[in-house]
Amino acid sequence: xxxxxxxxxxxxxxxxxxxxxxxxxxxxxxxxxxxxxxxxxxxxxxxxxxxxxxxxxxxxxxxxxxxxxxxxxxxxxxxxxxxxxxxxxxxxxxxxxxxxxxxxxxxxxxxxxxxxxxxxxxxxxxxxxxxxxxxxxxxxxxxxxxxxxxxxxxxxxxxxxxxxxxxxxxxxxxxxxxxxxxxxxxxxxxxxxxxxxxxxxxxxxxxxxxxxxxxxxxxxxxxxxxxxxxxxxxxxxxxxxxxxxxxxxxxxxxxxxxxxxxxxxxxxxxxxxxxxxxxxxxxxxxxxxxxxxxxxxxxxxxxxxxxxxxxxxxxxxxxxxxxxxxxxxxxxxxxxxxxxxxxxxxxxxxxxxxxxxxxxxxxxxxxxxxxxxxxxxxxxxxxxxxxxxxxxxxxxxxxxxxxxxxxxxxxxxxxxxxxxxxxxxxxxxxxxxxxxxxxxxxxxxxxxxxxxxxxxxxxxxxxxxxxxxxxxxxxxxxxxxxxxxxxxxxxxxxxxxxxxxxxxxxxxxxxxxxxxxxxxxxxxxxxxxxxxxxxxxxxxxxxxxxxxxxxxxxxxxxxx
Numbered sequence: 319x320x321x322x323x324x325x326x327x328x329x330x331x332x333x334x335x336x337x338x339x340x341x342x343x344x345x346x347x348x349x350x351x352x353x354x355x356x357x358x359x360x361x362x363x364x365x366x367x368x369x370x371x372x373x374x375x376x377x378x379x380x381x382x383x384x385x386x387x388x389x390x391x392x393x394x395x396x397x398x399x400x401x402x403x404x405x406x407x408x409x410x411x412x413x414x415x416x417x418x419x420x421x422x423x424x425x426x427x428x429x430x431x432x433x434x435x436x437x438x439x440x441x442x443x444x445x446x447x448x449x450x451x452x453x454x455x456x457x458x459x460x461x462x463x464x465x466x467x468x469x470x471x472x473x474x475x476x477x478x479x480x481x482x483x484x485x486x487x488x489x490x491x492x493x494x495x496x497x498x499x500x501x502x503x504x505x506x507x508x509x510x511x512x513x514x515x516x517x518x519x520x521x522x523x524x525x526x527x528x529x530x531x532x533x534x535x536x537x538x539x540x541x542x543x544x545x546x547x548x549x550x551x552x553x554x555x556x557x558x559x560x561x562x563x564x565x566x567x568x569x570x571x572x573x574x575x576x577x578x579x580x581x582x583x584x585x586x587x588x589x590x591x592x593x594x595x596x597x598x599x600x601x602x603x604x605x606x607x608x609x610x611x612x613x614x615x616x617x618x619x620x621x622x623x624x625x626x627x628x629x630x631x632x633x634x635x636x637x638x639x640x641x642x643x644x645x646x647x648x649x650x651x652x653x654x655x656x657x658x659x660x661x662x663x664x665x666x667x668x669x670x671x672x673x674x675x676x677x678x679x680x681x682x683x684x685x686x687x688x689x690x691x692x693x694x695x696x697x698x699x700x701x702x703x704x705x706x707x708x709x710x711x712x713x714x715x716x717x718x719x720x721x722x723x724x725x726x727x728x729x730x731x732x733x734x735x736x737x738x739x740x741x742x743x744x745x746x747x748x749x750x751x752x753x754x755x756x757x758x759x760x761x762x763x764x765x766x767x768x769x770x771x772x773x774x775x776x777x778x779x780x781x782x783x784x785x786x787x788x789x790x791x792x793x794x795x796x797x798x799x800x801x802x803x804x805x806x807x808x809x810x811x812x813x814x815x816x817x818x819x820x821x822x823x824x825x826x827x828x829x830x831x832x833x834x835x836x837x838x839x840x841x842x843x844x845x846x847x848x849x850x851x852x853x854x855x856x857x858x859x860x861x862x863x864x865x866x867x868x869x870x871x872x873x874x875x876x877x878x
Contacts, residue, residue: 570619606666809840
C-alpha cells in the first residue's frame with residue numbers, strides 16, 4: 319500500500335504543486351482586494367473567508383457573494399481566479415486519468431490485491447512458481463483434493479487460461495517474476511499456513527533461483543524443484559532443496575518398472591493421479607532389442623534403464639559429437655534408410671526421444687510403416703500438439719508434465735504416501751498386483767483419495783482418549799461405518815508408521831498407540847466420514863463396544 323501511495327504522489331507531484339500555487343495566489347490576492355460591508359465601511363476578507371470563496375469558485379460549484387456583496391475589485395480578482403485555478407484542475411484530472419492507465423500503478427495495485435488475498439487464506443496452501451503444463455496439471459489435482467494453491471506466472475496468457483478454468487476454490491495468481499524475493503514474499507513464503515513452494519518452470523536457472531531464495535528466506539519451508547541438468551540439481555541440493563525432480567530420469571525409471579514390475583507402476587500411477595479419474599490399462603514394453611532415436615538427457619536415461627533390464631539398444635543420433643554418443647548410427651531417424659540401417663525390421667520397439675515433436679512423430683510413423691509390429695514410445699514436448707499425438711495413438715506417449723505432476727503429488731499429498739511408494743518399489747510385482755486387486759475390490763477402479771491420520775489429542779481426540787483409558791482401538795475400528803458397525807467404509811490402511819518404523823499393509827487387528835501415523839486410501843465419502851470415528855466419543859464407543867450413548871442428559875439418566 320505504501321508503494322502505491324508513493325507512486326501516486328510521485329506521478330501527481332507537478333499537478334499538485336500547480337494547484338497549490340494557483341490557490342495560494344488566488345487566496346492571497348482576494349484578501350488584498352478592498353470591499354465594503356453592509357454599513358458602507360471598508361472591508362477585507364480574512365484568509366479563511368478567501369479560502370472558502372476560492373474553494374467553491376475554483377471547483378466550479380458556485381455559491382454566491384458572501385458575507386457581503388463584492389466590490390468591483392473583488393469581482394475582477396475572482397474572475398481572474400476562475401481561470402487561474404480551474405485550468406490547473408483540468409490539468410490534474412488529465413494526469414489522474416493518465417495515471418489510472420499507468421502500467422506501473424496497475425501492476426502495484428494488482429500486486430497489493432494479490433498479497434491481500436494471500437494474507438486472507440485460512441487453510442494450508444502451496445505456492446506454484448509457474449502455470450505451465452506441469453503446474454497446471456498439479457494445480458487441478460490439488461484443487462480437486464481440496465488443497466489451496468497460489469500461482470506466480472510470468473506469462474499473462476497462462477494466467478488468463480487459469481482464470482477461465484473451473485476450480486473448486488479461488489486461486490490467487492500474479493503475473494510476476496518468481497525469482498524476485500519480493501514476489502515470493504507477496505505470494506506468502508512467510509505465511510504461517512504455507513505448506514511449501516513448487517517451482518516447475520522450463521528454465522533450470524529460474525528453478526534454482528527460486529529454490530535458493532526460498533531456502534534463504536524460510537529454511538524450514540519444503541521446496542520441490544524441477545532440474546534437468548545434474549550441476550543445477552547438485553546446486554539445489556547444496557541449499558537444502560527437499561525434492562529435486564528430473565522428468566527424464568523419472569521416465570527412464572518408470573519404463574524399467576513397466577518392463578519388470580507392471581503392478582508396481584500401476585500402483586504408483588493410481589495413487590498419485592487426479593481423484594475420480596479412471597486410468598487406462600497400461601502397455602507393457604516387450605523384451606528384446608530397441609531403437610532409441612535421440613541421445614540427449616531423455617535418451618541417455620532410457621538407454622541406461624533398458625540396458626539395466628538386460629535389453630539391447632541401437633542408438634540413432636543426428637549430432638553424436640554434442641551428445642557424447644560413441645557407438646551410434648548418425649541420422650535423425652526420420653529417414654527410412656537410417657532406420658533400416660538401425661535394424662528396424664528386427665527390433666521389438668522404437669523410442670522417439672528428440673526435443674522436436676514433429677520429428678518424433680515422423681520417426682515413429684516411418685518406423686511403423688517399415689515394421690507394424692513395433693512397440694512405439696514417443697516423447698511429446700508441447701501440449702499444443704495434443705491433437706497430433708492423440709491421432710497417432712502410440713503405445714506410450716512420454717509427457718514430462720504428467721510425470722512431474724505425479725511425482726509432486728506423491729510428496730505433497732502426504733509425506734507418508736511418498737514413503738509408502740518408495741517402499742512399494744522395493745516389493746515384488748506379485749505383491750503390487752495383489753494390493754491393486756484388493757484396492758479395486760474395496761474402493762473401485764476410479765482413482766481414490768489418499769490421506770494420513772495422526773493419533774493424538776489434536777487430530778484424533780476420541781481415539782487418544784480411549785488409548786489413555788487403556789481401551790483398545792484397532793485399525794479395523796477406523797474402517798467401520800459409524801451408522802452401522804456391521805458395515806465397513808470403502809477404505810484400506812496402506813501403511814502404519816510407529817516410532818519411525820513403517821509397517822506396510824498393517825493387519826486390521828493391530829491395536830493403535832498414541833503417536834501412530836496411518837496412511838489410508840479410499841473413496842471420498844470414507845475420507846469425509848472417518849473424522850467422526852476419530853473425534854466423536856459417542857461414535858467411537860458405538861464402534862468399539864457396540865453401545866449407543868444417549869445424546870441428552872435425561873436419556874442418559876433414564877438408561878443408567
